[in-house]
Amino acid sequence: xxxxxxxxxxxxxxxxxxxxxxxxxxxxxxxxxxxxxxxxxxxxxxxxxxxxxxxxxxxxxxxxxxxxxxxxxxxxxxxxxxxxxxxxxxxxxxxxxxxxxxxxxxxxxxxxxxxxxxxxxxxxxxxxxxxxxxxxxxxxxxxxxxxxxxxxxxxxxxxxxxxxxxxxxxxxxxxxxxx
Amino acid sequence: xxxxxxxxxxxxxxxxxxxxxxxxxxxxxxxxxxxxxxxxxxxxxxxxxxxxxxxxxxxxxxxxxxxxxxxxxxxxxxxxxxxxxxxxxxxxxxxxxxxxxxxxxxxxxxxxxxxxxxxxxxxxxxxxxxxxxxxxxxxxxxxxxxxxxxxxxxxxxxxxxxxxxxxx
Numbered sequence: 001x002x003x004x005x006x007x008x009x010x011x012x013x014x015x016x017x018x019x020x021x022x023x024x025x026x027x028x029x030x031x032x033x034x035x036x037x038x039x040x041x042x043x044x045x046x047x048x049x050x051x052x053x054x055x056x057x058x059x060x061x062x063x064x065x066x067x068x069x070x071x072x073x074x075x076x077x078x079x080x081x082x083x084x085x086x087x088x089x090x091x092x093x094x095x096x097x098x099x100x101x102x103x104x105x106x107x108x109x110x111x112x113x114x115x116x117x118x119x120x121x122x123x124x125x126x127x128x129x130x131x132x133x134x135x136x137x138x139x140x141x142x143x144x145x146x147x148x149x150x151x152x153x154x155x156x157x158x159x160x161x162x163x164x165x166x167x168x169x170x171x172x173x174x175x176x177x178x179x
Numbered sequence: 180x181x182x183x184x185x186x187x188x189x190x191x192x193x194x195x196x197x198x199x200x201x202x203x204x205x206x207x208x209x210x211x212x213x214x215x216x217x218x219x220x221x222x223x224x225x226x227x228x229x230x231x232x233x234x235x236x237x238x239x240x241x242x243x244x245x246x247x248x249x250x251x252x253x254x255x256x257x258x259x260x261x262x263x264x265x266x267x268x269x270x271x272x273x274x275x276x277x278x279x280x281x282x283x284x285x286x287x288x289x290x291x292x293x294x295x296x297x298x299x300x301x302x303x304x305x306x307x308x309x310x311x312x313x314x315x316x317x318x319x320x321x322x323x324x325x326x327x328x329x330x331x332x333x334x335x336x337x338x339x340x341x342x343x344x345x346x347x
Contacts, residue, residue, distance in 0.1 A: 046300050047323045049267060060304060103298075103305050106267050106325070123294060127264075127327045135264050137328040153266075157298050157327055158307045 002112075002149040004130040006138065011080040011167070014118040014142040018165045020073045021064070021095055028062035028097055047105055059104045061156075062097040069095070077167065081116060086174035098124075098156065098164040106155040114172030115146040118165035128154040140164060147172055181308070182246050184287055184315040184339070192238055193289050193335055238337065248283040248317060249344040259295075259334040264326050270299070271320035273338040278320070281344050287315040289335040297336075299324040310334065 011017070032040075036057035046058060056063075066074060077093060078086075095118075115126065117140050125139040129152035138146055148154060156164075238254060253274055257265075274284050286297065288310035296307040300322045308316050318324065 046305070047267070101304070101306070105305070134262070135266070135328055136262075137330060155327075157296075158305055160307070 001129075001131045001133075001151060002147075004128055004136060004138075004149075004152070005147040007145040007147070008141065009143045010145045011116050011118065011143045013076060013080045014165075017073070017076045017080055017095070017167075018118050018163075020070075020076055021097065021165060022163070024064070024070055024073060025062075025097070027068055027070070028064045028095075029068075030062055031059045032057040049106055051107065054110075056104075061102045061104060062099070063094050064097070065094045066092070081167065081169070082174045085177050087177045088174060091174045092170040094168050096166045096168055098159040098162055098166075100160065100162040101158050102156075102162070102164075103158045104156040106153055108153055109150040111170060112147075112150040112172060114167070114169040115148075116167035116169070117144045117146065118142055118167060119161075119163070121161040121164065123160040124157075124162070124164050126154060126156055128152055145172070180317045182285055182315040182317050183313060184242055184246050184285060192234070192241065192337070242339070247285060247339065247341075249281070249341045251339045252341045252343075253339070255338045256289075257336045257338070259326070259329045259336075261330065261332070262328050263334075264328040265324075267323055267325040269320065270318045270322040270324050273324075274340040279342045282320060282340060282342050283317070283344065284320060284338060284340040285315040285317045287337045287339065288312060289337055292331050292334065294330045295326070295334050297324055297326050315339070 048058070051058065064073075066077070069077070073095075077095070078088065081093075082088060082091070117126075119140055120142045121140040125137055126146055127135055127137050128146065128148045130136050131149070135153065138144075235254065239251070242251065244251065253276075255274055259265075270284055270286075271278055271282065273286050290310055290312050292310035294309075296309040297316060298305055298307050299316065299318055302319075305323075308314075
Protein backbone atom coordinates (compact mmCIF):
# COMPACT_ATOMS: atom_id res chain seq x y z
CA UNK A 1 0.00 0.00 0.00
CA UNK A 2 1.26 3.47 -0.87
CA UNK A 3 2.10 6.02 1.82
CA UNK A 4 -0.47 8.50 3.05
CA UNK A 5 0.93 11.85 1.89
CA UNK A 6 -0.07 15.46 2.53
CA UNK A 7 1.04 18.32 0.30
CA UNK A 8 0.24 21.62 1.95
CA UNK A 9 -0.62 24.95 0.33
CA UNK A 10 -1.12 23.46 -3.12
CA UNK A 11 -4.36 25.28 -3.88
CA UNK A 12 -3.73 28.95 -3.27
CA UNK A 13 -7.17 30.17 -4.34
CA UNK A 14 -9.26 27.85 -2.15
CA UNK A 15 -11.35 30.66 -0.71
CA UNK A 16 -12.13 31.97 -4.20
CA UNK A 17 -13.30 28.52 -5.35
CA UNK A 18 -15.48 28.15 -2.26
CA UNK A 19 -16.94 31.63 -2.69
CA UNK A 20 -17.97 30.94 -6.27
CA UNK A 21 -19.23 27.42 -5.42
CA UNK A 22 -21.45 28.86 -2.70
CA UNK A 23 -23.06 31.08 -5.34
CA UNK A 24 -24.01 27.94 -7.28
CA UNK A 25 -25.28 25.65 -4.53
CA UNK A 26 -28.36 24.80 -6.59
CA UNK A 27 -26.19 23.12 -9.25
CA UNK A 28 -24.91 20.43 -6.89
CA UNK A 29 -26.27 16.90 -7.12
CA UNK A 30 -27.45 15.45 -3.80
CA UNK A 31 -26.48 12.12 -2.26
CA UNK A 32 -28.65 10.32 -1.52
CA UNK A 33 -30.74 11.17 -4.55
CA UNK A 34 -34.37 11.92 -3.81
CA UNK A 35 -35.34 8.73 -5.67
CA UNK A 36 -32.94 6.61 -3.61
CA UNK A 37 -34.14 8.17 -0.36
CA UNK A 38 -37.78 7.53 -1.30
CA UNK A 39 -37.05 3.90 -2.15
CA UNK A 40 -35.51 3.10 1.23
CA UNK A 41 -37.17 0.42 3.30
CA UNK A 42 -37.12 0.35 7.11
CA UNK A 43 -35.22 -2.95 7.23
CA UNK A 44 -32.41 -1.99 4.87
CA UNK A 45 -28.84 -2.17 6.12
CA UNK A 46 -27.60 1.43 6.04
CA UNK A 47 -23.97 0.50 5.52
CA UNK A 48 -22.32 -2.04 3.25
CA UNK A 49 -18.56 -1.69 3.67
CA UNK A 50 -17.96 -3.65 0.49
CA UNK A 51 -20.35 -1.69 -1.71
CA UNK A 52 -19.20 -0.54 -5.14
CA UNK A 53 -17.21 2.63 -4.64
CA UNK A 54 -19.33 4.31 -7.32
CA UNK A 55 -22.49 3.69 -5.26
CA UNK A 56 -22.90 6.79 -3.11
CA UNK A 57 -26.56 6.86 -2.15
CA UNK A 58 -25.73 5.62 1.36
CA UNK A 59 -23.51 8.67 1.78
CA UNK A 60 -24.76 12.16 2.44
CA UNK A 61 -23.12 15.04 0.59
CA UNK A 62 -23.37 17.12 -2.59
CA UNK A 63 -21.39 16.93 -5.83
CA UNK A 64 -20.75 19.25 -8.76
CA UNK A 65 -18.87 17.65 -11.64
CA UNK A 66 -16.65 19.72 -13.93
CA UNK A 67 -18.97 19.34 -16.93
CA UNK A 68 -21.76 21.01 -14.94
CA UNK A 69 -19.67 23.81 -13.48
CA UNK A 70 -20.28 27.37 -14.64
CA UNK A 71 -17.34 28.87 -16.51
CA UNK A 72 -16.17 31.11 -13.67
CA UNK A 73 -16.04 28.22 -11.20
CA UNK A 74 -14.27 25.84 -13.58
CA UNK A 75 -11.75 28.54 -14.45
CA UNK A 76 -10.98 29.10 -10.76
CA UNK A 77 -10.59 25.35 -10.13
CA UNK A 78 -8.28 24.89 -13.11
CA UNK A 79 -6.22 27.91 -12.10
CA UNK A 80 -5.95 26.46 -8.60
CA UNK A 81 -4.64 23.00 -9.42
CA UNK A 82 -3.37 23.03 -13.03
CA UNK A 83 -0.94 25.00 -15.17
CA UNK A 84 -0.29 25.70 -18.86
CA UNK A 85 1.34 22.28 -19.37
CA UNK A 86 -1.62 20.36 -17.89
CA UNK A 87 -3.56 18.04 -20.19
CA UNK A 88 -7.09 18.59 -18.91
CA UNK A 89 -8.60 16.25 -21.51
CA UNK A 90 -7.37 13.35 -19.36
CA UNK A 91 -8.27 14.87 -16.00
CA UNK A 92 -11.50 14.42 -14.01
CA UNK A 93 -12.48 16.87 -11.30
CA UNK A 94 -15.52 17.39 -9.09
CA UNK A 95 -16.33 19.61 -6.11
CA UNK A 96 -17.79 17.97 -3.01
CA UNK A 97 -19.82 20.04 -0.56
CA UNK A 98 -20.66 18.80 2.93
CA UNK A 99 -23.23 20.69 4.90
CA UNK A 100 -23.43 20.23 8.64
CA UNK A 101 -24.19 16.55 9.39
CA UNK A 102 -23.10 15.28 5.95
CA UNK A 103 -20.68 12.35 5.69
CA UNK A 104 -19.03 9.70 3.53
CA UNK A 105 -19.12 6.17 4.92
CA UNK A 106 -15.99 4.00 5.20
CA UNK A 107 -15.00 2.65 1.81
CA UNK A 108 -12.15 1.94 -0.57
CA UNK A 109 -11.73 3.29 -4.10
CA UNK A 110 -11.10 1.49 -7.37
CA UNK A 111 -8.52 3.98 -8.64
CA UNK A 112 -6.27 6.46 -6.93
CA UNK A 113 -7.79 9.89 -6.51
CA UNK A 114 -6.59 13.26 -5.38
CA UNK A 115 -8.40 14.91 -2.49
CA UNK A 116 -7.87 18.65 -2.18
CA UNK A 117 -9.15 20.37 0.96
CA UNK A 118 -10.67 23.75 0.23
CA UNK A 119 -11.81 24.70 3.73
CA UNK A 120 -10.22 24.60 7.18
CA UNK A 121 -11.68 23.27 10.39
CA UNK A 122 -10.53 22.35 13.87
CA UNK A 123 -13.22 19.65 14.01
CA UNK A 124 -13.69 18.17 10.55
CA UNK A 125 -11.43 16.23 8.24
CA UNK A 126 -10.66 12.94 6.53
CA UNK A 127 -9.92 9.63 8.23
CA UNK A 128 -7.60 7.58 6.03
CA UNK A 129 -5.53 4.43 6.32
CA UNK A 130 -1.76 4.69 6.02
CA UNK A 131 0.66 2.10 4.68
CA UNK A 132 1.21 0.64 8.16
CA UNK A 133 -2.47 -0.26 8.28
CA UNK A 134 -3.44 2.31 10.87
CA UNK A 135 -6.22 4.86 10.48
CA UNK A 136 -5.30 8.54 10.74
CA UNK A 137 -7.29 11.74 11.17
CA UNK A 138 -6.26 14.46 8.72
CA UNK A 139 -7.82 17.73 9.83
CA UNK A 140 -9.13 20.06 7.16
CA UNK A 141 -6.62 22.69 6.11
CA UNK A 142 -7.45 24.66 2.99
CA UNK A 143 -5.07 24.09 0.10
CA UNK A 144 -3.91 20.62 1.20
CA UNK A 145 -3.71 17.71 -1.25
CA UNK A 146 -4.24 14.34 0.46
CA UNK A 147 -2.89 11.29 -1.36
CA UNK A 148 -3.74 7.82 -0.14
CA UNK A 149 -3.66 4.41 -1.73
CA UNK A 150 -6.83 3.54 -3.63
CA UNK A 151 -7.14 0.42 -1.48
CA UNK A 152 -6.90 2.43 1.75
CA UNK A 153 -10.03 2.60 3.87
CA UNK A 154 -11.20 6.16 4.33
CA UNK A 155 -14.24 8.13 5.45
CA UNK A 156 -15.60 11.51 6.50
CA UNK A 157 -17.44 11.61 9.82
CA UNK A 158 -20.60 13.72 10.07
CA UNK A 159 -19.41 17.28 9.57
CA UNK A 160 -19.63 19.62 12.55
CA UNK A 161 -18.61 22.90 10.96
CA UNK A 162 -19.61 23.50 7.43
CA UNK A 163 -19.98 23.93 4.69
CA UNK A 164 -16.95 21.74 4.06
CA UNK A 165 -15.57 21.80 0.51
CA UNK A 166 -13.15 19.47 -1.26
CA UNK A 167 -12.03 18.74 -4.79
CA UNK A 168 -11.77 15.13 -5.93
CA UNK A 169 -9.64 14.42 -9.01
CA UNK A 170 -8.60 11.45 -11.14
CA UNK A 171 -5.66 11.13 -11.45
CA UNK A 172 -4.49 13.01 -8.36
CA UNK A 173 -2.45 15.58 -10.32
CA UNK A 174 -3.17 16.83 -13.85
CA UNK A 175 -1.27 14.82 -16.51
CA UNK A 176 1.40 16.73 -18.40
CA UNK A 177 0.93 17.47 -22.09
CA UNK A 178 4.49 16.43 -22.60
CA UNK A 179 3.99 13.00 -21.00
CA UNK B 180 -31.27 7.20 22.54
CA UNK B 181 -29.20 9.12 25.09
CA UNK B 182 -29.31 7.91 28.69
CA UNK B 183 -27.86 9.96 31.53
CA UNK B 184 -26.95 6.79 33.34
CA UNK B 185 -24.58 8.07 35.99
CA UNK B 186 -25.69 9.77 39.15
CA UNK B 187 -22.30 11.45 39.16
CA UNK B 188 -19.64 12.13 36.59
CA UNK B 189 -17.07 9.61 35.52
CA UNK B 190 -13.99 11.39 36.90
CA UNK B 191 -13.95 9.28 40.05
CA UNK B 192 -14.17 6.11 38.02
CA UNK B 193 -11.29 7.23 35.83
CA UNK B 194 -9.17 7.96 38.88
CA UNK B 195 -9.92 4.49 40.19
CA UNK B 196 -9.04 2.96 36.83
CA UNK B 197 -5.79 4.90 36.58
CA UNK B 198 -4.84 4.02 40.13
CA UNK B 199 -5.95 0.44 40.10
CA UNK B 200 -2.81 -1.02 38.68
CA UNK B 201 -4.81 -3.65 36.86
CA UNK B 202 -2.95 -4.99 33.85
CA UNK B 203 -4.77 -3.79 30.77
CA UNK B 204 -3.91 -5.72 27.67
CA UNK B 205 -3.94 -4.08 24.26
CA UNK B 206 -6.70 -5.69 22.24
CA UNK B 207 -6.53 -3.73 19.06
CA UNK B 208 -10.11 -3.88 17.99
CA UNK B 209 -10.33 -7.60 17.38
CA UNK B 210 -13.75 -9.10 16.92
CA UNK B 211 -15.77 -9.11 13.79
CA UNK B 212 -15.19 -5.61 12.50
CA UNK B 213 -14.76 -4.95 8.83
CA UNK B 214 -11.16 -3.90 9.13
CA UNK B 215 -10.11 -6.77 11.37
CA UNK B 216 -6.58 -7.72 10.49
CA UNK B 217 -6.27 -4.66 8.30
CA UNK B 218 -6.62 -1.59 10.48
CA UNK B 219 -6.49 -2.59 14.11
CA UNK B 220 -7.82 -0.12 16.61
CA UNK B 221 -5.06 -0.20 19.17
CA UNK B 222 -7.30 0.53 22.14
CA UNK B 223 -7.03 -1.37 25.38
CA UNK B 224 -9.85 -3.31 26.94
CA UNK B 225 -10.47 -3.94 30.61
CA UNK B 226 -13.07 -6.64 31.14
CA UNK B 227 -14.37 -6.69 34.69
CA UNK B 228 -14.56 -10.42 34.92
CA UNK B 229 -12.18 -11.41 37.68
CA UNK B 230 -10.70 -7.98 38.35
CA UNK B 231 -11.15 -5.25 40.89
CA UNK B 232 -14.44 -5.59 42.71
CA UNK B 233 -13.88 -2.10 44.15
CA UNK B 234 -14.11 -0.52 40.71
CA UNK B 235 -17.02 -2.66 39.66
CA UNK B 236 -18.89 -1.83 42.83
CA UNK B 237 -18.12 1.86 42.48
CA UNK B 238 -19.46 1.90 38.93
CA UNK B 239 -22.57 0.04 39.95
CA UNK B 240 -23.17 2.44 42.83
CA UNK B 241 -22.74 5.42 40.49
CA UNK B 242 -25.22 4.06 37.98
CA UNK B 243 -28.87 4.86 38.05
CA UNK B 244 -29.95 1.34 37.10
CA UNK B 245 -33.57 2.34 36.64
CA UNK B 246 -32.51 4.35 33.58
CA UNK B 247 -30.95 1.30 31.96
CA UNK B 248 -32.93 -1.09 29.71
CA UNK B 249 -32.45 -3.93 32.19
CA UNK B 250 -30.30 -5.21 35.03
CA UNK B 251 -26.62 -4.73 34.21
CA UNK B 252 -24.59 -7.91 34.38
CA UNK B 253 -21.61 -7.17 32.18
CA UNK B 254 -19.18 -4.27 31.85
CA UNK B 255 -16.18 -3.50 29.68
CA UNK B 256 -13.98 -0.44 29.94
CA UNK B 257 -11.93 0.60 26.94
CA UNK B 258 -8.97 2.95 27.11
CA UNK B 259 -7.97 4.77 23.95
CA UNK B 260 -4.64 6.53 23.65
CA UNK B 261 -4.25 9.41 21.22
CA UNK B 262 -4.62 8.03 17.68
CA UNK B 263 -6.44 4.86 18.78
CA UNK B 264 -9.75 4.05 17.16
CA UNK B 265 -12.44 1.41 16.79
CA UNK B 266 -13.17 0.39 13.18
CA UNK B 267 -16.79 -0.03 12.04
CA UNK B 268 -18.60 -2.75 13.94
CA UNK B 269 -22.05 -3.67 15.20
CA UNK B 270 -23.03 -2.07 18.49
CA UNK B 271 -23.45 -5.46 20.16
CA UNK B 272 -19.71 -6.03 19.76
CA UNK B 273 -19.03 -3.38 22.37
CA UNK B 274 -19.74 -6.23 24.78
CA UNK B 275 -18.47 -9.68 23.81
CA UNK B 276 -21.02 -12.49 24.18
CA UNK B 277 -23.83 -9.99 24.36
CA UNK B 278 -26.07 -11.47 21.69
CA UNK B 279 -29.22 -12.97 23.26
CA UNK B 280 -32.67 -11.98 21.99
CA UNK B 281 -33.24 -9.59 24.92
CA UNK B 282 -29.68 -8.40 25.19
CA UNK B 283 -28.95 -4.70 25.37
CA UNK B 284 -25.93 -2.42 25.43
CA UNK B 285 -25.36 1.12 26.69
CA UNK B 286 -22.06 2.85 25.90
CA UNK B 287 -20.97 5.68 28.21
CA UNK B 288 -18.07 8.06 27.89
CA UNK B 289 -16.26 8.79 31.14
CA UNK B 290 -15.01 12.26 30.19
CA UNK B 291 -16.04 15.25 28.12
CA UNK B 292 -14.60 15.99 24.69
CA UNK B 293 -15.34 18.42 21.90
CA UNK B 294 -13.49 16.33 19.31
CA UNK B 295 -13.83 12.67 20.25
CA UNK B 296 -17.05 10.81 19.66
CA UNK B 297 -18.76 7.67 18.50
CA UNK B 298 -20.25 7.75 15.01
CA UNK B 299 -23.43 5.67 14.81
CA UNK B 300 -26.51 4.88 12.78
CA UNK B 301 -29.46 6.64 14.38
CA UNK B 302 -32.11 4.90 12.30
CA UNK B 303 -32.30 7.73 9.81
CA UNK B 304 -28.75 8.86 9.25
CA UNK B 305 -25.25 8.53 10.70
CA UNK B 306 -24.58 10.92 13.57
CA UNK B 307 -21.82 11.68 16.05
CA UNK B 308 -22.27 11.48 19.81
CA UNK B 309 -19.49 13.50 21.42
CA UNK B 310 -18.10 12.33 24.72
CA UNK B 311 -20.00 13.63 27.74
CA UNK B 312 -19.11 12.07 31.06
CA UNK B 313 -21.91 9.84 32.27
CA UNK B 314 -23.97 10.20 29.12
CA UNK B 315 -24.79 6.82 27.65
CA UNK B 316 -25.80 5.85 24.15
CA UNK B 317 -28.37 3.09 23.79
CA UNK B 318 -28.68 1.71 20.25
CA UNK B 319 -30.20 -1.36 18.71
CA UNK B 320 -27.73 -4.22 18.83
CA UNK B 321 -27.31 -4.31 15.03
CA UNK B 322 -26.49 -0.62 14.66
CA UNK B 323 -23.25 0.18 12.89
CA UNK B 324 -20.82 2.37 14.83
CA UNK B 325 -17.16 3.32 15.03
CA UNK B 326 -14.74 5.64 16.78
CA UNK B 327 -12.39 7.62 14.57
CA UNK B 328 -8.80 8.16 15.74
CA UNK B 329 -8.85 9.82 19.15
CA UNK B 330 -7.49 13.36 19.08
CA UNK B 331 -7.64 14.36 22.72
CA UNK B 332 -6.03 12.93 25.81
CA UNK B 333 -6.71 9.42 27.03
CA UNK B 334 -10.30 8.44 26.37
CA UNK B 335 -12.27 5.96 28.43
CA UNK B 336 -15.57 4.35 27.54
CA UNK B 337 -17.70 2.05 29.63
CA UNK B 338 -19.95 -0.48 27.91
CA UNK B 339 -22.70 -1.83 30.12
CA UNK B 340 -25.06 -4.59 29.10
CA UNK B 341 -27.28 -7.40 30.06
CA UNK B 342 -29.23 -10.32 28.72
CA UNK B 343 -32.56 -9.36 30.25
CA UNK B 344 -34.87 -6.36 30.10
CA UNK B 345 -36.83 -4.87 32.96
CA UNK B 346 -40.32 -6.36 33.18
CA UNK B 347 -42.81 -3.68 32.21
